[in-house]
Amino acid sequence: MTVVKVEPEPALELASVAVAEARAEELSPPLSYGEDEEEEDDDEEEDDEETDSEGYGGGGAPPLKKGPWTPQEDKRLKDYVEAHGEGNWNQVQRNAGLNRCGKSCRLRWANHLRPDLKKGPFDAEEVDKIIKFHIMWGNKWAKMASHLPGRTDNEIKNYWNTRLKRHQRAGLPIYPEYLLSRVPDQDMNCHTPDESRGKKRSNELPQEKVVGMDDLVGDFMVFQHLDYGKDPVVPANPLKRHASTGDLSCVQIPANIEKTFYSNDLNYVLTKSQSMPLGSAIANGYPTFDGNLSTSGTIHGSMKTELPSFQCSKYDFSNGWLLQCPSASIEQQIDTFIQSPESMSSHNNGMLGTIINKGDVLDDPTKSGRVFEMPVPLGCNIISQSNDYPMWHPSSSVNGDCEPDACLFTEIQDSNSPSGGSDAIFTLGKSYPDAIFSVAGMPGTSLEASFLNDDSLLLKDQSYFYPSGSFFDEDSCEERKPLIDAGQWFDSSAWKSVPGACNTPDFPGP
DNA sequence: AACATTAACAACCGCAAGTGG
DNA sequence: CCCACTTGCGGTTGTTAATGT
Numbered sequence: 001m002t003v004v005k006v007e008p009e010p011a012l013e014l015a016s017v018a019v020a021e022a023r024a025e026e027l028s029p030p031l032s033y034g035e036d037e038e039e040e041d042d043d044e045e046e047d048d049e050e051t052d053s054e055g056y057g058g059g060g061a062p063p064l065k066k067g068p069w070t071p072q073e074d075k076r077l078k079d080y081v082e083a084h085g086e087g088n089w090n091q092v093q094r095n096a097g098l099n100r101c102g103k104s105c106r107l108r109w110a111n112h113l114r115p116d117l118k119k120g121p122f123d124a125e126e127v128d129k130i131i132k133f134h135i136m137w138g139n140k141w142a143k144m145a146s147h148l149p150g151r152t153d154n155e156i157k158n159y160w161n162t163r164l165k166r167h168q169r170a171g172l173p174i175y176p177e178y179l180l181s182r183v184p185d186q187d188m189n190c191h192t193p194d195e196s197r198g199k200k201r202s203n204e205l206p207q208e209k210v211v212g213m214d215d216l217v218g219d220f221m222v223f224q225h226l227d228y229g230k231d232p233v234v235p236a237n238p239l240k241r242h243a244s245t246g247d248l249s250c251v252q253i254p255a256n257i258e259k260t261f262y263s264n265d266l267n268y269v270l271t272k273s274q275s276m277p278l279g280s281a282i283a284n285g286y287p288t289f290d291g292n293l294s295t296s297g298t299i300h301g302s303m304k305t306e307l308p309s310f311q312c313s314k315y316d317f318s319n320g321w322l323l324q325c326p327s328a329s330i331e332q333q334i335d336t337f338i339q340s341p342e343s344m345s346s347h348n349n350g351m352l353g354t355i356i357n358k359g360d361v362l363d364d365p366t367k368s369g370r371v372f373e374m375p376v377p378l379g380c381n382i383i384s385q386s387n388d389y390p391m392w393h394p395s396s397s398v399n400g401d402c403e404p405d406a407c408l409f410t411e412i413q414d415s416n417s418p419s420g421g422s423d424a425i426f427t428l429g430k431s432y433p434d435a436i437f438s439v440a441g442m443p444g445t446s447l448e449a450s451f452l453n454d455d456s457l458l459l460k461d462q463s464y465f466y467p468s469g470s471f472f473d474e475d476s477c478e479e480r481k482p483l484i485d486a487g488q489w490f491d492s493s494a495w496k497s498v499p500g501a502c503n504t505p506d507f508p509g510p
Numbered sequence: 511a512a513c514a515t516t517a518a519c520a521a522c523c524g525c526a527a528g529t530g531g
Numbered sequence: 532c533c534c535a536c537t538t539g540c541g542g543t544t545g546t547t548a549a550t551g552t
Contacts, residue, residue: 068520068546090537106538107521121518142540153540154520161542162517169516 065099069108073098077105078113111152118150122159130156131175 069077080096086109089102098105111117122130126148133144139160141153148156167174 066522088537101522102537103523103539104521110539111520139541157541158517158519162519166517 064093064101064104066104069100069112073100074108074113077108081109081113107154111154116150117152122151126151127159130160134160135175 076096076098077092077100080092080098084092084095089106091102092098092105093100093102096105100108129148130144133140133147137143139157141157141160144156145151145153164174166172
């Protein structure tokens with residue numbers, strides 16, 4: 001059994017052989033850095049010192065040892081770090097009598113010897129968190145580890161990769177069912193985590209200012225009218241820019257929705273006082289009415305469109321999200337969009353959808369209360385606000401039961417409309433600065449929306465609506481609980497959910 | 511029992527950011 | 532500013548244990 005790598009350099013050959021021999025003895029009990037390490041210490045120490053001296057008694061720096069750590073090495077490292085503290089790993093190497101590079105020492109300490117390490121398999125809660133984190137951040141193992149006390153990035157990475165392989169082999173979705181769309185979608189063009197491998201890390205991204213997507217995605221209000229006849233629509237086309245990485249992620253629109261979205265060219269951009277045809281897209285918050293893109297910055301082709309998080313197209317977060325992405329290849333289309341200002345012109349394919357700058361309205365008190373109105377013959381209306389966090393629906397279900405999605409709205413109230421209909425007021429609450437929500441109105445109705453103030457949105461004459469949304473607090477790793485349940489149609493006049501309308505965006509009718 | 515496959519784990523490598531002289 | 536060094540991160544590979552055939 002070969003246990004160590006033998007360095008190819010001739011000068012090192014003798015040492016390598018010696019090390020190999022020693023290793024063969026050391027490893028006769030399988031790698032175990034557990035509780036019984038102490039009893040072997042004496043023998044191991046002798047072996048170790050013998051090895052070191054035998055191999056390099058003649059002077060010159062011994063080659064740094066590779067391969068598994070022995071209990072004795074562990075003890076030395078542990079003793080040293082406990083006495084001198086962490087850091088200065090090359091000093092550790094020199095002063096602790098360890099023939100290991102500082103890097104190796106650091107790794108061994110961080111992954112195995114640290115006293116605060118939590119051993120054993122991941123429990124369900126940890127697994128749940130890992131999946132959440134991966135959805136949000138992709139392969140940011142260190143970041144995940146910082147949110148999982150006692151766990152190391154390496155541990156998480158190993159777990160994930162193993163899980164990934166297992167799921168891929170079994171043909172299972174990478175993320176659990178409860179994250180999947182309610183609308184079946186077999187198109188799997190989105191990236192898989194594997195595809196993110198080998199790509200540059202986020203901190204390797206060019207540091208150039210990428211204007212647009214942050215602005216476009218981060219704080220905007222999306223108002224879309226999508227005419228698809230009487231077909232229902234899921235208010236879900238998430239696209240977000242990762243807060244931590246700057247990566248752009250997207251959740252694909254189901255194929256059946258795609259048709260209705262794009263076969264009928266009835267998209268509108270909501271401006272402060274008028275509607276305008278799609279194609280007059282807004283960049284940096286400023287709508288243009290001539291079909292030309294107006295930007296104060298540039299949109300770089302280098303914008304990274306890695307999809308470390310929403311790799312699976314099946315994820316429907318039940319939210320209207322900023323961009324409408326035709327199904328085929330989301331990332332391709334995002335690339336196209338990003339790289340080509342033309343794509344935002346009047347000839348664009350609708351991917352950008354319709355955007356209105358919420359901040360533009362909200363920042364100016366005089367603009368509050370403006371009504372956005374769209375004459376809509378038929379269709380479902382979607383409003384969504386998106387900030388910086390992806391949606392998360394831990395309790396949603398795809399099985400048709402009535403387990404509701406989480407919803408962010410902190411307050412919803414109905415009011416009497418002069419026209420006799422019911423209005424719904426969505427109060428987001430300022431304590432949820434990173435909120436995400438969407439609401440779909442009834443098919444076939446005209447949807448009016450206006451900001452009452454900077455955190456309330458009035459939907460006029462919407463007797464029924466379908467809210468969804470959630471919030472995941474990156475700092476606390478906790479999902480903020482909403483005050484009402486989403487994922488079901490609400491009757492705003494009776495202020496109750498519509499029977500039989502749970503967990504389906506299909507409008508059930510009054 | 512022997513072999514093959516898979517899962518879990520450990521460790522290394524390359525790269526890049528940070529830091530201090 | 533440059534350079535060397537340290538540190539941290541993520542990808543990858545290698546090894547062993549467990550399981551299946």
